[in-house]
Amino acid sequence: MHEHGGVGPAPASRPDPGARSSMRAFHVVLLLPVVALLGTPFFPFVNSATPWFGLPSVVVWVCAWCVLTSLLLAWVLRREERAGLIGDDDPGEAEAAGGEGSDADPLDSQPDPARPAVDGAGDSAGPEGRA
Known part of the structure; x- marks a missing residue:
């Protein structure tokens, strides 16, 4: 049994009517390309x-x-950043700096003990290949 008392999946939660929507007036501009392209056969x-x-x-x-x-999408993105709706940080910068958004495994930077070490001259034949 679930917390809602039923056996099946929980009912979908409804948005709080008092919650502030992130839709702004400048988002209406994005309807222009939709109308223009869908209306193409009728113009x-x-x-x-x-x-x-x-x-x-x-x-x-x-x-x-x-x-x-x-161009409109770039303009809306800039307006969203200025309005504080989204962060203006670049996820690529976080990965390069090893920040939270980085998926890099810290163990990848450590040498693999199963691999033989390569000396500076590029000879990786090992002790048996040396005279």
Whole structure:
């Protein structure tokens, strides 16, 4: 038996209505690429027979929105960092410094006793290979 008194899985917890949501007004900007790309078949200026820059207009439209989406995501990321919604630290820096985010095994830096040591001259033949 579970704490909720049932035999099956516990019911999903509902979010606290008083809890503050991390959704901000600037996140609405991310709906622009969604609407633009899903609406592509319905926009007459995109589905025209006139080429844009020598390419079909739909190709130029989709490529332009791919670039704009990347720029919008970078802008939203910067706004989230400024608003304190996410940390502005780089996980790559933590790994290089051996911080909390590092998955490196501290034993990897120690020599393996099963491996023969290599001397400075590059000769690893061992005592039997030396004259």
